[in-house]
Amino acid sequence: MLMILEPVMRVIEWPIKFLQDKLGLKNPAWIFLFPNLVLFGLFAFLPVILNFAYAVTGTDAILLADRPFVGASNFTALMDCENFLDPNSCRDDLFWRAVWNTLRFVVLQVSLMVLFALVTAIILNREIRARGFFRAVFFFPVLLSPVVVALIWKWILQREGILNAWLDGMGLETFNWLLDRSWAFGWSVFLSVWAHMGFYTLILLAGLQAIPRDVYEAAKMDRASPWRVFRKITLPLLMPTMLVVLVLATIKGVQTFEEVYAFTGGGPGSATTLIIQYVYETGFAGAPRLFGPAAAASLLLAVVLVLLTIIQLWINRKNVDG
Incomplete structure (x- = not known):
């Protein structure tokens, strides 16, 4: 094996040694970072630059050469509202419906996520039977694809789904869960909490x-009550971690797309867009495709x-300095 690897390593060694001699002993790290920087620039920085270019140009043409410069017109159109609290008064009402949705x-997802994650973590931190099993059970939904999660719950909640079949078997009224605006939005929040709670x-x-x-x-020697222990000891000492979880969950909540889109398609109407x-x-x-x-x-x-993200970095730095 060594006889095979030695010629290969010699071939690799020559260009690296040449570059090291040219760049000096202090700069060889850039040799190994360069391929990653090229890929990162190609798939991260370049799309951001193109996004700026499309944001300040108009028409539905895909080539930048065919798109006239319109300045801040696209931003102005999005922000053109008589009353920002009423999407119907906005020029692009769907955008503001999506913003308020x-x-x-x-707000709902993060609040419920943090609450249930905290209660679950406290329970799983106790000396309970099969604790490792229950930890795995609560984390398992995180491993599933968001689309798979959405399709599972859509199958459960559809008009002829498992939940309505169970309600009908109990002699109770069935519902069109995904055709009612309030129910569809509530189930979308539940779906997201169920899918991501294990991570937090x-x-x-x-x-x-x-x-x-x-x-x-x-605290036990002082005979403090469980509620007092939680309020005076657990919660204050856990607060730095809680703040990080809050920021991470908020960022993830703002970026939510796959599971809700596969679950309701944004409907009924624009209730879950x-x-x-x-x-x-x-x-x-x-x-037409309105790239601008x-x-x-x-x-x-x-x-x-x-x-x-700045808030998250500030919290992390504060925790490290503290």
Whole structure:
């Protein structure tokens, strides 16, 4: 084996040694980073630059040479509203419906996600029977594809699905769960919480296990009630981890697309249309394909995500410094 590898390594050694001699001993790391930087620039920086270009140009032409410069017109059209609280008063009413749907979705989803993940982490941190099994069960949905999760729950909740069959068997009234605006939105939130809660439960569980046990032993000696222990010890010491979970869940909630799109398609009407779906349908699935408004909407969303990322980095730095 060595006889085979030695000639290969000699062939690789020559260009690396040549570049090292030219660049000096302090710069050989760039030799290995260069291929990754090229790929990263090609698939990350270049699309961002193109997105800016499409955001400031018009028409449905795909080639930039065929798209006239329109400046901030695409952004102006998105922000043209008499009352931002009323999408019907906006020039692009679907965009603002998607914005408010996303905001409502994120508030409900993140609140429920953090609450249930915290309760689940506290339970799984106790000495219960088959604790490892239950930890795996709660984490299992995270491993599933979002589309698979959506199709499973769509199969359960459709008009002739398992849930209606069970209700009918119990002599109860059945519902068109996915055809009612309120029910469809509520089930979309539930679906997202069910699919992603295990990930945040795992993070909170790690935070709980990092709390020193002697603190709880001291509280036990003082005969503190369980609620007082949770309020005075567990929650304050877990708060840094909770803040990280909150920021991560918020960023993930804003980016939600696959499971809701496969689950309801954004309907009924526009009841479950989120901002990512608006970008997708405006720029790629609609006719004509309006690349300019889609790119402008994605850039506005990127600003929000950058702000959330800055908050996360600030929280992490504060935790490290603290």
